[in-house]
Amino acid sequence: MALTYVEIEQEKSYRIFLLFAILIVFYFLTALILGYILKFFITFRIALSHPGLSIRFALTPIQILFIFFVSLVAAIIHLRFSLNRLLGKFILRLGAKPLDRKDRYHQRLRNIVEEASVAIGSRYQIRGMVLPTLAMNAFALADFDNNAIIGVTEGLISRLNRSQLEAVVAHETAHIAQGDCLQNTITCSLFGVYALILSKIRNQLESRGRRYYGRAGAQVMALAVVTYLTLSILQGMARFIKLTISRQREYRADATAVRINRNPLGLAEALYEISRNWRGSGDIGDGLESLFIMNPRANELDESEGLWADLFSTHPPISKRIKILLAMAHSEIRVLEEKRKAKKRLKKARRAPKKVSLGRGSWYAHDKEGNWKGPYTLPQLVALSWFRPSSWVYQKGKGKAERAFRNPSLSKMLAKRIRGRTTGNLRCPRCNQCLLEKEYEGTTVYRCMFCGGKFLENDKVARILLREERVFLERILKLAKEMVGKNVKRYTIKRWKKLPKEFPQLKCPSCLKEMRRTFYSLAYPIEVDRCYGCQATWFDKDELAILQCAIENNLAGKKIA
Amino acid sequence: MIIYVLIVVVIIPILWAVITYNRLISLRAHLKNAWAGIDVQLKRRYDLIPNLVETAKGYLKHEREVLENVIKARSQAISASGVQDQAKAENFLTQTLKSLFAVVENYPDLKANQNMLTLHEELTSTENRVSFARNHYNDWTAKLNIAIQRFPNRIIANLFNFKKAEFFEIEDVSVRRAPEVKF
The missing domain is CATH 3.30.1490 (Dna Ligase; domain 1)
Structure with a gap:
């Protein structure tokens, strides 16, 4: 086994070469089969129209050579399109965003990523990115020019402590240094990206198929079917390619991560936390699972062992990974479970005492x-x-x-x-005064000094909901319980949709369109104003605190009031 | 026949010597690069410390000693030269910083200060970077030292005056000593 990061890198190039070889062989075989079918039909027709002619179904060597040439060209075109702007495409596809400089948590991640890149000798330009989702997961991407990206979800950034986050980033860095990240990125780019198109076409076929009649409809259908078949083959092949993505690489990356920051317990804790939470199934597209530290979709194959699972699964069993790491740290899974419980208990105990409020022409x-x-x-x-x-x-x-x-x-x-830094052009929809930039749960929000309302861009809402720095007053908790309880009882989806929108509507501070007063979600029916133009949200006084409090205390679905 | 003998006796050793020499040269360059990597991170730390002292000064009026120690350690570290000296000075600086943060723990106002939070994060990050850069440097040092000391290579190394590199070591005794157990 390679011992230093210097040596690790040297063995990676042959695997990428293998991948290209597989692609060319695949194209050749497909083209060969198509060629045979074509030849069969042509020969058959000739035989029908000119009976008595001697018939040969087999392809001549020149024809095979021609087919080989065509498939080579097809493979090269495929490669060019797949490898063009490799990272940009994935960023777009995954919806990853650059880190926010004003956000304390993001700054921490940026530091950790830079540390990791120092640890492997600064040979890669590693960039940190964030996925604006509540899920907990992390991924790594790399391209040929030694550019790499480590992406972490907002959930992970906010819920893990520094040493755990360091461990996760070290794991991803290990993937990058070992080169399986590059291989993985290319594989996903060659075969994984089609899963999305595929599912779209499938939906179209199922829902619209019956609506198209007549000649034009038939043609559209035929085209769709052909595309669908081609893509299906590609996807089937992606499964086959997964054979080359070994489960072992996850164990190896875990081991290398421990070598980087000598903290097996941190990684074990991080994996445990990730496995206990939503990992982003449904949010993260098909075919890209192998990029992530843990499969977004929990499935049985990953959790089982044996030859079959070893061959076709991209991730090893979580319990086994954690067990190995805990063995390194001389600890047990019981300790992790207890820690998690203790954290929950602490959260319950942490409620602040009541606040005492102070308080005077023509x-x-x-x-x-x-x-x-x-x-x-x-x-x-x-x-x-x-x-x-x-x-x-x-x-x-x-x-x-x-x-x-x-x-x-x-x-x-x-x-x-108004005292403090104003934002200039953002004005409070209720008071028409400038909003102030304020730090809230480690990120900046825009707050009105007069009415206490807060204005948040879309991705910041999720961030704030995840973070648990603030301690809520007893009053807020009571309000949250009451609101969730009452509103859940009162409004079902149907009834909510029928309600007239009679109240005066506020104008969005940033795009000046009218915002709509709605519930944050049906599980958490706290009223907020949402702008459907720029996806931002306005929270009146206490509304954000109430929502945070409701989510932290898991009040959804409980009828209290 | 004579040609073959010539190849075996003259050309192959020359070829070997060239390859070995080139390898040693490239190792030495890598080592230099790794040292530069440490330097960058150390500089980053020196730049952060004045800010830290400035922020803490207002709160820590009764703990001037600690702050003065940090400033002293910083100026020592900046003026140090050579791997061993640098390592020693850095260890001293790390220690003083640790004691500073231990003191900060007693001042909740300072601990919660926005500036202090940011600085603490930056310093933690820098400490990590320094240690990672050091690891990296030591990896290359080991590689070079092994290459120089191995038998046939040794001849070339002696001939062209390649010297063993020094490790960037932790000299602090308390770090090395196992913790005492008391019952």
Whole structure:
């Protein structure tokens, strides 16, 4: 076995060569079979029209040579298209995003990835990326120019501690250094990418097939069927190619990861956590499973041993991997289970005590209790502690009452109260004031100083929901329980869809389209405002905390209120 | 016949000598590169320390000694030259940093400080990088040393004055000693 990272690299090139050879052989065989069929039909027709002619079904050597040439060209075209922009295609396909510089957790991952690249002697340009999903998994990609990508899901970034994350990244780095990452990337690019097209065509055939009649429909169908068949063959072949992706490489990568940061326990804990959570089945496309540290789809084949499983499975049994690592660390699986339980208990115990809230012209203002207070001068009015941009104001002798933010001079004076870094063009949909950039659970959110609402881009919602730094007040927990309980009882999907949208709708701060008030999800029916233009979400005061609290405490489906 | 003898006696040894010489040269270049890798990470650490001290200064008014130690260790490490000296200075710096973070544990305000969190993460990362770079350097050192000391290679190494490289070692005794067990 190779001992240093320097030596590991040298044995990888022959495997890639083997892959190309297999591709060419496959094309040749397919073309040969097609050639025979074609020849058979042509000869048959000639024989029918000219009876008495001597018939030869076999191909002549020149024809075989021609077929070989054609298949070679086809294989080369296939290669060129597959290897062109190798990494970019995968990034697009997996939906991986670059790391956010302002996010503390992302910065940590970036550091860890750079450490790993130092550990293997900086021969690869390794880039960290993130998959915006709640699932827990990680993958690695590499191309011919020594560029590599280590992608980690938001779930993993947020839920693992530093040493566990280091171990996962070390595992992926080991794949890169051993070269099975490059081989794997190429295999997936050659054969895996078609699974998506395949499933799409299958859906089309099943749902639309019956609708097309007539000549045009038949032609479309025929084309679809032919494409489908070709792709099926390719996919079948991808399965065959999996034979070359050995299970052993996962064990080897685990071992090398331990060599890199000498922390078998960290890797064992990380694998245990991943195996206990959703690994992204359904979210991560077919045919790319072998890129990941653990198969996104839990299946029996992976968990079983023996020759058959060894041949056709890409990942070894998780329990065995963990057992080997724990043996290195002189520990047992029981310890991990207890740790997990203790963490859960700790989470329950961690609730903060109640917070005590502190708390004053010709202008009148409407206070919280519903009384008109006044008269005030303009500066007095703005200085009132309970005065908000959304408060109703009324100027004596000026007729109608209006919201404070609608009045230009009031709005300007209120803007002076804002302290901190503003975002300039993002304005609170309720108060029409600039939003502040604020750190929340390690990432930046946009918060309105006056109403306490928060504005989040799409991928940040998932991030925040995963992180558990904040401690919630008893009040929030109570609210969360009540809301989830009541709303689950009250709204089924049908009833929710029928509800009229009568309330005034807010404008999205970033794209100014109207947002829709909906539930976060049917399992967690907390009301939020979602923009369907830019996929961002506006949370009114406490709504985000309530949602986080509900998810952390697993309140879905429990009828409490 | 004479030609064959000539090949065996003259050309093959020359060929071997050339190949060995080239191999040693490339090993030495790799070693130099690995050392440069360590240097980059060390520099990164030196750059972080002033920030760290600046952030901690306001909170740690009664623990000036610790901060002064860190600053002293840093300037020692910067002025060190040679593998052994550098290793020694780095170990001292690592120790002082460790004691600084142990002190920080007692100041919850400082610990939760945003700047401090970031700096702590950066320093942890740098420590890891230094140790990884050191491992890498030591891998190459071992390779070069083995190549120089092996028998036939030794002749070439002596002839062209290839010297054994020094390992970047952890000199700290407490790291090496097994922890004491007390009942």
